[in-house]
Amino acid sequence: xxxxxxxxxxxxxxxxxxxxxxxxxxxxxxxxxxxxxxxxxxxxxxxxxxxxxxxxxxxxxxxxxxxxxxxxxxxxxxxxxxxxxxxxxxxxxxx
Numbered sequence: 001x002x003x004x005x006x007x008x009x010x011x012x013x014x015x016x017x018x019x020x021x022x023x024x025x026x027x028x029x030x031x032x033x034x035x036x037x038x039x040x041x042x043x044x045x046x047x048x049x050x051x052x053x054x055x056x057x058x059x060x061x062x063x064x065x066x067x068x069x070x071x072x073x074x075x076x077x078x079x080x081x082x083x084x085x086x087x088x089x090x091x092x093x094x095x
Contacts, residue, residue: 019073023047024054024081034076046072051081 021043025031028049035045048054054075061071 018042018044020044020046020071021074021076022054022057022072023076024049024051025076025078026050026081027078030078 021038023031023034023045025034025047026049031047031049035047038045046057048057054077058071065071
C-alpha cells in the first residue's frame with residue numbers, strides 16, 4: 001500500500017521559514033509535478049525551462065533581493081541540461 005503524504009498543519013507551516021527553490025527543467029510535466037510536491041510542503045517554487053532562462057531569473061532576483069538574503073535557497077537542475085547550459089549556469093550562479 002503506497003504511503004500517503006500527511007498534510008502539514010497551518011501552525012507547522014507558519015513556523016517554518018519559507019525556502020525558495022528554483023527548478024531548471026525542460027519538461028513541463030516534470031516541473032508541474034515537482035512544483036506541486038514542493039508547494040505542498042510549503043516551499044516557494046520558481047521554474048525555468050533552460051539554463052539561459054534560469055540565469056536571467058537569478059540576475060533579476062539578485063537585483064530585488066536584500067543583501068542579507070540569497071536569490072534562492074536551492075536549485076534543482078536537470079542533469080541533461082548540463083550538456084546544454086547547466087554547467088555554465090551553475091558556475092555563474094555561484095558568483
